[in-house]
Amino acid sequence: MRLSDNRVIMKITVSQITRKYEATLRKLEIEIKRRKTAEAKLKAYEGHEKQLMVKARQMEEEVRLLSRQVLLAHEEERKEISRELHDDIAQTLAGINVYLASLEIELTGNTRDLKKKIAATRRLVVDSVDIVHRFARKLRPRLLDDLGLVAALEAFTKDFTKQTRIPVRLKSVSGLDQMNGEKRTALYRVATSALTNVAKHARASLVSVSITKLPDSVRMVIRDNGKGFDVKRDFNRSKRKRLGLIGMRERIQIVGGTFVVDSGPGKGTTLRAEIPFVDGAKG
DSSP states (O other), rough: OOOSSSOBBOOOHHHHHHHHHHHHHHHHHHHHHHHHHHHHHHHHHHHHHHHHHHHHHHHHHHHHHHHHHHHHHHHHHHHHHHHHHHIEEEEEEEHHHHHHHHHHHHSSOOOOHHHHOOOOOOOHHHHHHHHHHHHHHHOOHHHHHHTTTHHHHHHHHHHEEEHOOEEEEEEEEGGGSSSSSSHHHHHHHHHHHHHHHHIIIOOSSSSEEEEEEEEEEEEEEEEEEEEEOOOHHHHHHHHHHHHHHHHHHHHHTTTEEEEEEOOOSSSSSEEEEEEEETTOOOO
């Protein structure tokens, strides 16, 4: 409606306001419904995600238990083969050598060629006995079971230096054999694997192995002054090296410990393994 001074007054009826309000309300209801649907889907997705996480953790734990069983089975198998090599085959070869020695003494007259053949055979038997003993030690050193972790590591590092001419400085504390056999074996296997890697890849001139006792745990540090490597890159690129490091880490994690690799080109390599000590034991 236009007034005398040209001003315009808009006339809006109640029914128009009501229709407009109802239209807005319908839009609002649709939006609320859409958001509730989206929220329900999100909750369902979150629930599904939680279930997947729980299942993944269960599978991870199952794989860890399976790996532990496989390692224990392998260790028992190594122990059995080592015992058979040492007690049966080596003893048999030693017996043959003694028998040949007695024949050699009994021979007289023009039997020089036969004596030479027997002497050569005896040398072969002696070499075979040494090979069997070395193979048995490599599979499972009896020292680890009979005299403990430190004695086994001392024997291994001494043989390692003899074979590779790489000196190894071994420092350890007493009381480590209060740990159970599984933990001692884990530390021994990690140390031997690490030194084997040093001989194959590091080009190092010195290696140190130290084992210290912390309030509730045992820490083993293996350090070499070799060429080092890019840990992140080699974990991705070198399958063989990655599997070796993963194998060491798995052994330590299985007994409840942690395993860390610190290295870099030209910096050498340091491996740290820390595992819990047996309850109530004092180092």
